[in-house]
Amino acid sequence: MKRSNQEHINPKLFSARPLDKGRRTFILGLLGWAFSSTAAQAKGFWGSPVKTNHLRPPGAVSEEIFAARCIRCGRCAEACSYRSIKILDIRSGIFAGTPLIEVEKTPCFLCMKCGEVCPTGTLRPLKPEEVRMGVAVINTRQCVTWRAVALCRTCYNVCPFKEKAIHLDRLRPVVDEKFCTGCGICVHGCPVSPKAINVEPL
Amino acid sequence: MWSKKFKYQRVRLLVQAGAFLVILLNPLVIYYSKCSFVQGWYQSLAIGKLWFVSPLEGLxxxxxxxxVYFPLVIGLLPPVILALFLGRVFCGWICPINFLSSLVDRVFKRQGAKDQVVLPLWLIWFSLIGELMFSMIIGAPLFVFLSPPGLVGREIMMVVFFHTLALEGIIIVVVLALNLVTKRFFCRYLCPLGALLALLGVRRRLIVKLEAEKCKGCRRCGAVCPLGLAPQRGQAQGPYCWNCGTCIDVCPHQALTFFWRSGGENTSLHRGQNDTPPQGE
Incomplete structure (x- = not known):
């Protein structure tokens, strides 16, 4: 049996097998290393800058085509009445030159000027109540009212859609995702550190 | 030299300086007066509700x-129509990189200097094709955030609005420094926007016409051309010329003039290119 097996297999190929295997693992390892290292670098280069409290201006298209559509003319930042919109630089990779709002520093006050001036439709003109930049999430372990430490309702007071987006349930603030625009005024107002209310991108 | 003769270069310098002042003062006006009637720079400029969008960025x-977003197409129309009729006038008369380059020329006294690296002019087409292909392959437009003329505007805005400079501004420095090797090196061989405008202006109406019988072949026009063209061989009627008029001003025999060719004279383009060189060539 053994002998006939060897007859069927080309001896040259058989002898080359262990060497082949070593070479294959070497090449695969090299490729894997190259791929993983570029992927690690590429995360910064290709990755979106949008994260908690770092949001696109109101009326933005989905993040997947934002970089493709925006021509980085900066007119949204120039039109922004409150200087909420910042312009990113090359450290954001392919998102260099795109607008971003850091709501913790300066939230969006929904004046809707940016959507009016955008020449590419990356930001669309909307009514303030139609905006969905993200959604506010209350961290009930951090919020002093939820922890029953104090009676704070700053987020409720500053919300432009009071009673709709944030209402009080037995004096504790509750966000209604149906009405929350993600403007981040509540984040900006929250006196607790770290913030007890944060806007998560959609 | 400083005769009372009308010089296009004086007018052009005024237009360039004015165009640069627009993007220099505009962020200051917006930042301090909150009046954003005029917005943006040469990637997208708005005067009230009239929008201009740079053709390559829009494309x-x-x-x-x-x-396709329809307001974007409307914004593309004015520059595209301008390029269809007048050719690369944006490069020659408005582009801030060209203005800053001419300042570099003046500072380093390189106005009459010889070009040290001369490459074929058709490289610019490959720059356009390559840029568009690469952008489409990786799925992210590159010229929108790396374009030197756009970066000049963005850097000025970044300084005024955020009191910082964007790192990619180093590109402007490199592009300007390349002028020390060859005049307008980037504009000649690498600028994809210039290539797109040249492509649009292939059948333009405004050309620098050579009257071959007046030409004495002194080649002064070729020496001053910022693009290294040879107007004495009718090259200024080809697609690369940006109608700056430098050659018209230096010609001592008035052999070169701005000429508005009407629709029927489209063939003059080919005749001009295939003109046999006049004496001295």
Whole structure:
């Protein structure tokens, strides 16, 4: 049996097998290393800058085509009445030159000027109540009212859609995702550190 | 030299300086007076509700996102029509990189200097094709955030609004420094926007016409041409010329003039290119 097996297999190929295997693992390892290292670098280069409290201006298209559509003319930042919109630089990779709002520093006050001036439709003109930049999430372990430490309702007071987006349930603030625009005024107002209310991108 | 003769270069310098002042003062006006009647720079400029969008940036946005937004097309129309009729006048008369380059020329006294690296002019087409292809392959437009003319505007805005400079501004320094090797090196061989405008202006109406019988072949026009063209061989009627008029001003025999060719004279383009060189060539 053994002998006939060897007859069927080309001896040259058989002898080359262990060497082949070593070479294959070497090449695969090299490729894997190259791929993983570029992927690690590429995360910064290709990755979106949008994260908690770092949001696109109101009326933005989905993040997947934002970089493709925006021509980085900066007119949204120039039109922004409150200087909420910042312009990113090359450290954001392919998102260099795109607008971003850091709501913790300066939230969006929904004046809707940016959507009016955008020449590419990356930001669309909307009514303030139609905006969905993200959604506010209350961290009930951090919020002093939820922890029953104090009676704070700053987020409720500053919300432009009071009673709709944030209402009080037995004096504790509750966000209604149906009405929350993600403007981040509540984040900006929250006196607790770290913030007890944060806007998560959609 | 400083005769009372009308010089296009004086007018052009005024227009360039004015165009640069627009993007220099505009962020200051917006930042301090909150009046944003005029917005943006030469990627997209708005005067009230009249929008201009740079053709290549708009094209990239359409190609890469594969969607057409109608207001964008309207914004593209004025520059495209300008290029169709007048050719690369944006490069010669408005572009801030060209203005800053001419300042570099003046500072380093390189106005009459010889070009040290001369490459074939058709490289610019490969720059355009390559840029568009690469942008479409990686799915992200590149010229929109790396374009030197756009970066000049963005850097000025970044300084005024955020009191910082964007790192990619180093590109402007490199592009300006390349002028020390060859005049307008980037504009000649690498600028994809210039290539797109040249492509649009292939059948333009405004050309620098050579009257071959007046030409004595002194080649002064070729020496001053910022693009290294040879107007004495009718090259100023080809697609690369940006109608700056430098050659017209230096010609001592008035052999070169701005000429508005009407629709029927389209053939003069080919005749001009194939003109046999006059004496001295």
């Amino acid at each position: 990239e946005s359409i190609l890469v996102s594969k969607t």
